[in-house]
Amino acid sequence: MACGSAEGGRIDSFQHLLEGFVVALTLQNILFVLLGAFLGTTIGMLPGIGPVNAIAVLFPIVYTLEVPPATVLILFAGIYYGSQYGNSISSILLNVPGTSAAAVTTLDGYAMARQGLGGKALAMSAVASFGGGTLSIFFLALFAPILADLAISFGPAEYTVLMVFAFIALSSFSLGSLIKAILSAFLGLAIAAIGIDSTTGVSRLTFGMLELYDGIDFIVVVIGFFAVSELLFMLGEREDQQAPMQPLTSLLLSLKEIRDSIATILRSCVSGFLVGVLPGAGGTIASFIAYATEKKLLQPNRFGEGDVRGVAAPESANNSASVGSFIPLLILGVPGSETTAVMLGGLISFGVTPGPLLLENSPEIFWGLAASMFIGNFFLIVLNLPLVGLFARILQTPRWVLMPLITMLCIVGAYTINGSEFDVLLVLIFGVIGYLMRRADFPLAPLILGVVLGDLIETNFRRAMIYSDGSVAIFFESAICLTLWVMAFLSLLAPVLIRKIKGVAQG
């Protein structure tokens, strides 16, 4: 019986996925997938603008244009996984990973490029990203409905504990000082509490300033803390600090290289997806785990000296992790990374509440997204290999063109939210604070999570306290709450394990 219903669930999932293709294959959505994939690739390889900044800057535009939420999510997801492809280009040719998730790719990718095999490394990165990204979409379609069934029984207490777990996991996985990560998260909560209280309508910490009555928009916070702080960082760097770009060579992989890498791609996809589902873990940890696992499993190997499987493992894992990270985002309403946190904020602004009811109330958003990922991954491999020369040229854009462009997009992005100069000033203030925090090794991801989840966690916490008549025991009563506390405790131990894995990966 159980077996039959599980099989029925699988059939349902694939039927829904097929329906998702009906949503994803409209002309508008195909164009947005293409745009997202292209923008993501470009953004991923350029220093200074990661997917977070791109989504933050684009958000006011799509909001003003009244693009449907499903299409917006398709565009943002395209940027997110497209940036994983883009990352590998700068990692392999320049030894500069666009984000930390691509840091492992540099180990073998750049080594290959220095041996005149940069084209092969790029081709393997595209193939592995495609393999990992595509296969993980099946996992998404399989597991999301199961988790949604479980999450439907969540009440305010369970949601509060779930968000606490997300905070703890994200803080632990950031691998620096836990105290600094907690301070960062609570600074985010402090920012989120500014404005009118959603429960009582009282205005808090607005100091009579009309601009603060609606609270501080999360986009302003994201642009300030990520994009402007990055600009301030880059003003302190010299251009000649970069490694020389390696020449682009033949992209053709031999049959043996492909055959040898298939098992690596499959294993890394599975581990990457599982890591991606965990709030806070994300692509960086997924790629380190996959690389370390393959390095141990495949003996003898030339990992670190230019082994093509050393490119396949992290690329498959980080693409798979980026797909996996949509499960906590869409099914639980809890983002696992700064990029998905920004997406959550965006969806809420569009009146879509991610959570277990999303699959019932707005199935077109979830299944349309899943189907669009197939299409996006296909576009990425079809476009990226022939266009890799063009992307390599974009990488050589001088900073005096790129940085003014980023500055302009930050300012325009902040201004267009409310048409207010006040938001531009806030962006600058947050940029300076973000710069000082990054210099002192404070992680910014917990801060963004605090800003995005601040209102939700406060509302759920206060509701739970009303239900329990002021007793905090409600947060420890249900089996779900207890399981989440145990998971939160276990995630506190994660940094020790991850440091060991990193040690294996690096040497």
Add this chain to the structure above:
Amino acid sequence: MTTPGTGTYDRRYALVALIFALAYGFGGSQFEVGFYNGIIGPHHWIYGVAGVLALMSVWLLLQPTAFVPEEESWEAWRKRIPLCLAIILYTQGLPYVGFLITMTALMVLVSMLFGANWKQATVCAVVLSGLCLLLFDGLLGISLGRGLWFR
């Protein structure tokens, strides 16, 4: 355990965070609340956030990490400060002279801060600002600020 002097950097930040936490908590006591506040009122949440911030700041003050950032040259700040001032000036000038002039001026400065000569910076600034205005104001219909003097 950290050696003497190694935690100085963290302690400075902890002190700033502590002052912020106290000010935030004080700010939470300054607004008027309604007749119904639930069991946890709007100010209690602020106290809670301020309390944890203060607690963690004290912890960091007493147990700083050994983290020391890379040394920075004064040269970098000589670029950062003009950028910050220019953005402030942009916000003040925008309501009067509009997007095109203020953004072009800002872009010239940013471009020069990143190594362009004045000719390159001017071309870059005019092209970027013009394209941006065309895209947002012209094609998308999103106003970027026309300015009182040019309305």
